[in-house]
Amino acid sequence: MASIRTTDFANLLNDDIQKLFSEVAKTSVGQMVGKEIFDMGDTDFKIFNYISTHGMNNIKKTAEGADFESSTNVQGDTASWTQAKYGQLIPVSYEARRFQREQLPFVMDNVRSVSDAAFHMIDQSLADVLTNGFSTSNYTDVYGDSVAATPPDGLALFSAVHTSPVSSRTHRNLIRDLTTSTTNPILSREAIVSARSDAMNYIDPAGVNRPINLDTLIVSPAKEDEALRIINSDGISGSADRDTNPLRTKVKVLPWSKLTTRTGGTDTSAYWFMADSAKVKQSLMAKFADRPAIDPPEQTYKNLTWNWRLFFLYTIGRGWPVYIWGSNAALS
Amino acid sequence: MRSEIDYHKLYNEGRCKEIGISWSEKEAVARSVGIPAEFVREGCLTMEAYEKRKAEVEGLVAKGKKPLLHMKKAELYAQAQEMGLQVTEEVPRATLISMISQQHNLSGSTLPASDEGSTES
Numbered sequence: 001m002a003s004i005r006t007t008d009f010a011n012l013l014n015d016d017i018q019k020l021f022s023e024v025a026k027t028s029v030g031q032m033v034g035k036e037i038f039d040m041g042d043t044d045f046k047i048f049n050y051i052s053t054h055g056m057n058n059i060k061k062t063a064e065g066a067d068f069e070s071s072t073n074v075q076g077d078t079a080s081w082t083q084a085k086y087g088q089l090i091p092v093s094y095e096a097r098r099f100q101r102e103q104l105p106f107v108m109d110n111v112r113s114v115s116d117a118a119f120h121m122i123d124q125s126l127a128d129v130l131t132n133g134f135s136t137s138n139y140t141d142v143y144g145d146s147v148a149a150t151p152p153d154g155l156a157l158f159s160a161v162h163t164s165p166v167s168s169r170t171h172r173n174l175i176r177d178l179t180t181s182t183t184n185p186i187l188s189r190e191a192i193v194s195a196r197s198d199a200m201n202y203i204d205p206a207g208v209n210r211p212i213n214l215d216t217l218i219v220s221p222a223k224e225d226e227a228l229r230i231i232n233s234d235g236i237s238g239s240a241d242r243d244t245n246p247l248r249t250k251v252k253v254l255p256w257s258k259l260t261t262r263t264g265g266t267d268t269s270a271y272w273f274m275a276d277s278a279k280v281k282q283s284l285m286a287k288f289a290d291r292p293a294i295d296p297p298e299q300t301y302k303n304l305t306w307n308w309r310l311f312f313l314y315t316i317g318r319g320w321p322v323y324i325w326g327s328n329a330a331l332s
Numbered sequence: 333m334r335s336e337i338d339y340h341k342l343y344n345e346g347r348c349k350e351i352g353i354s355w356s357e358k359e360a361v362a363r364s365v366g367i368p369a370e371f372v373r374e375g376c377l378t379m380e381a382y383e384k385r386k387a388e389v390e391g392l393v394a395k396g397k398k399p400l401l402h403m404k405k406a407e408l409y410a411q412a413q414e415m416g417l418q419v420t421e422e423v424p425r426a427t428l429i430s431m432i433s434q435q436h437n438l439s440g441s442t443l444p445a446s447d448e449g450s451t452e453s
Contacts, residue, residue, distance in 0.1 A: 084334070163347050170364045
């Protein structure tokens with residue numbers, strides 16, 4: 001019997017595995033919600049260094065003939081985000097190859113399951129950024145690692161008093177209900193209106209109003225129906241009067257199943273978040289050195305098992321946080 | 333994946349409790365209303381508590397017993413050198429406070445009242 005080399009085998013089976021991975025990726029990426037609010041950019045840096053310069057260099061009047069004033073050299077807050085590698089081997093034993101007709105479906109099921117898991121775990125890691133955003137303590141991520149929860153100013157991601165090195169002015173992205181003076185309110189029309197008002201009135205560290213348009217409401221599936229009724233009703237939800245519902249044209253609802261339970265098991269289904277879709281990717285980042293991909297085996301091992309590798313490298317970062325707002329409302 | 337922020341910078345700007353320890357939300361709110369960092373680090377979260385503690389500290393300063401927590405880094409550095417501690421100017425302020433406190437404990441000398449049992453040691 002002529003021997004089969006790895007390169008031959010890759011040609012025979014790898015096409016099928018790659019095709020299946022592509023199909024799974026297409027579906028799974030379509031289900032990822034995190035990519036709507038995180039900047040899923042590429043990077044060639046193992047350690048991505050971030051400097052927040054927001055509000056530090058505003059415009060100055062320049063007299064005729066005068067030089068333009070140089071930007072302030074105040075050092076902005078910094079953060080460094082280090083890439084980590086995640087992956088899984090998908091073994092195909094000699095027996096699975098020898099008895100392909102019988103065993104190949106199980107191999108392909110494994111490929112499908114591991115590939116699907118990769119994208120959902122990435123999405124969970126992104127959702128956990130939000131659901132752990134009310135504490136400054138490290139938390140355990142979906143891969144079992146302890147990770148930091150704070151943006152560059154050292155406060156919780158969602159805080160009433162974010163700071164900058166430029167001034168003593170503070171900046172809120174913790175949702176409150178102005179009608180009841182409640183911080184971290186349950187999802188309600190009043191709280192949404194309050195958050196939108198607070199965000200529109202945002203003053204940057206230099207004292208300039210830079211309105212933030214919270215046009216995206218992010219909720220767990222348990223709150224989706226309530227959110228849709230609040231946002232999409234013609235009239236004001238739950239009201240007998242004929243007032244129009246201005247939110248209908250201003251806010252869209254983004255349900256995210258990964259918000260239901262954060263890694264670790266805490267029920268976070270009542271938490272809700274709002275984002276400025278045009279700017280939120282300045283607050284939330286996931287930088288990929290390698291996006292999920294599946295590689296064929298490069299050598300034959302003594303046990304005749306050939307391993308495909310599914311792996312990816314990425315890191316998560318938090319920037320100037322005011323374009324994402326949150327409430328860790330208790331379950332009602 | 334690691335995410336690190338510059339706690340040394342935040343500490344020097346009074347924007348965190350310790351190196352590696354953020355302000356809690358209540359402490360951050362206290363800072364935002366103008367209570368100095370060293371007083372928030374001592375647990376003063378209201379203006380009333382701050383004013384009371386400030387008067388106490390001023391009394392101690394008048395007696396030449398300025399609490400370590402209220403000394404500037406240069407003062408701490410000078411005191412460390414007087415005590416024979418081998419430190420460089422690179423040492424963080426919080427570490428200086430810790431080292432001076434330890435030295436007081438080892439030598440059996442008494443710290444200014446406010447520094448006994450300090451959470452900064």
